[in-house]
Amino acid sequence: MSHASAISDHWGTGDVYSRILGAMQAAGIDASAVTLEQLAPMDHFHARGFPATKDLADTLPIKPGQHILDIGSGLGGPARYIARRFDCRVDGIDITAPFVDAANKLNALVGMQDAVSFRVGDGQSLPYANEAFDGGYTQHVTMNVPDRDAFLAEAFRVLKPGAFFALTEHGLGEAGTPHHPLPWSKDGSGAYLMRPADTVRALERAGFVKIEVTDTGDKYLEGYNRAIELAERGETPVFGNHVLLGKMAPEIIRNAALNIAEGRTHPVQFNCVKP
């Protein structure tokens, strides 16, 4: 199996959109009138969900009408939120075809096809012209990317001079050797965590400047602990992306929290600029 299909199969197979519709129905949400706010517990598919996207978006200098790239766009919640909040256009690309299919169908459901679109592709080899975008971000994607230099060089290539680039990820903590399963890997296969200092050096090698590093570990730990508490009280919401993590979701969430607490992983955000 190729690297791309191993990663894609890890994240999502089959008809993901139908599973999302099923979860909507179970939660009593009317799909024909669903709002971005109602979709948020599902379609911001990363640790901490929508609050993390909002925190990231707060740091992005996007102007109305700009064209932004989301690398590893998942189910499309972040791209839709950013398009609506900043009145900009967002293109998303993701290696997992069932996610891209669901992301485009969710777009149609909320009538955002003109502002946002998604296609299948690998961030290590982007199908866009040089200097096509006013800004780009990649939210919790790079844990699965073996060739970080290729990934960052491609992001740099497709951005205009002066464009911003933002990256959030679970870096490798000082203690190393994370417990698995985790959201991005069942057993350590397909996982390529880097220490934050090494990611800074990789961003510099790609040509990015003005690199700002923000430690997000405490916020992530708090988010995971809240999810664990809700699960212990039997109050996990019916409509949420734990549905897509499957039966292992409780163990995955416990490990994600433990890794941060033990310094095995190190959630971090990088904001930088293409000169």
Ligand SMILES: C[S@@+](CC[C@H](N)C(=O)[O-])C[C@H]1O[C@@H](n2cnc3c(N)ncnc32)[C@H](O)[C@@H]1O
């Ligand atoms: C944790 S999800 C995050 C999705 C989205 N960024 C979000 O914040 O909701 C990770 C995503 O990265 C995608 N991904 C992993 N490796 C990729 C690559 N090399 N190129 C593009 N997408 C990739 C996966 O398919 C998955 O959708």
